[in-house]
Amino acid sequence: MKQNKPDLAKQGFNLSAWALKHQSLVLYLMVVLSLGGILAYGKLGMKEDPEFTFKAMVVRSFWPGASAPEMEQQVTDKLEEALQGIAYIHFTKSYSRSGESLITIMLHEDQKNNVTDAWYQVRKRINDAKSKLPLGVVGPFFNDEFGDTYGNLYAFTGDGFSYPELKKYIELARTELLRIPDVNKALLIGQQDEKIYVEYSNAKLASLGISPFQINKVIAATNTVTPAGAIEGKDEHVFLRVTGGFNAVEHLRSLPITVAGKTFLLGDIAQVFRATIDPPKPKCAIKGKTRWVWASRCVKGVTSSKWASRLMHRS
Known part of the structure; x- marks a missing residue:
């Protein structure tokens, strides 16, 4: 009985047969790839939390003294209206409370390569809308650095x-x-900003017949930074600086206050001290x-x- 041999040409490429036929070349490739892998292993990055693209941004605005409905109508709605038409945005979620507006912006999942341009468009639109916001609004402030990791x-x-x-x-x-x-x-975490506090005595203010607003006006006018000009010389240009600004608690305590024809020191009617902000920022323990x-x-x-x-x- 005649036995037909299989036609290898019709079966296609056989990797195993090729490897057995070229054993020297296969051994050479295995050695080269192994050495390359060993060398690359020593250069691999090691991070517990690798960097990734976070497609979210938080926009915060503040308006001291405003109620929640005022924040929503006068700030939040106007900022959200400015964001309309940006194709990268998937949805926005807003939250308004007394004195504060918070808008969370989420991008489409397929916009990983367009995140930088998307945030540029968001900042541009919101900065253009600032002129429509009421006087006294602080911000808006942007935060899109959620993906930052530290080693x-x-x-x-x-x-x-x-x-x-x-x-x-x-x-x-x-x-x-x-x-x-x-x-x-390098980011400092847990730091608390310091401020100088002036706490008035209501009894002393009532006896003098003045209000805290009058004293605050005098303090603000004394500590204002304004240009005082310069003197042009032949070879020199000398700037003039007005002194009297506050650089220490003692200077503020000894500030003379003149209201309604009465002059007294600020330290006589108020407690002046330096302390961290209250309420504090998040702390580390x-x-x-x-x-x-x-x-x-x-x-x-x-x-x-x-x-x-x-x-x-x-x-």
């Missing part, structure tokens, strides 16, 4: 140091951090203690292991 966190604490002293040293450490090559961003934390991230393309070794060497 290193450092916590600071200082027993026996005051808040301004500790803040000074932490800012110095942050400045040194930004000098390290490949550091892209590690092991039950409030601490300052700065988070840092490297530029794109730099391995986290190499970057972390530079941080440790600098510290």
Whole structure:
């Protein structure tokens, strides 16, 4: 009985047969690819939270003293109207309360490559709509940095140091951090801004027959920064600066107040002190203690292991 041999040409390309026929070439390719993989492994980035594109933006506006309906009608509705017609936007969600407006903007899922242009259009439209907002509105403010991730966190604490002293040293450490090559961003977390508070005594104000608004007007006029001109010389240009601004709590306490023909020091009728803002911003706590934390991230393309070794060497 005659047996027909299979026609290999009709069966198509056979990878196994080709590999057995060219064993030397296959071995060479395996060695090269293995070495390439070993070398590439040492350059892989290591991040607990990789970067990703977040297709959302929050727009916040403030109007002190306005009610929730006023914020909705005079601020939120006008800003949302300005956003109409932007093709990148999937939907917007707004929230209005007394003195504050918050708009969340979400893009379509297929707009990953157009996020930068979309946020440009949003900022442009809202900035054009600012002229329609009432006087006294603060903002709008934009936040689209939800996708930022940080590879290193450092916590600071200082027993026996005051808040301004500790803040000074932490800012110095942050400045040194930004000098390290490949550091892209350093963010302070948990810091609390300071303000000078003036708390009046109602009994003293009533006895003098003046109101807090009159005193506030005098304080604002004294601390106004205005140009005072300059003197043009032959070889020099000298700027004139008006003194009298407040740079310390003691200066504010000794400020003379003249209202309705009566002159007195501000410290005699009010308590003047420096303190952190109230209500405070979000704080950081590690092991039950409030601490300052700065988070840092490297530029794109730099391995986290190499970057972390530079941080440790600098510290």
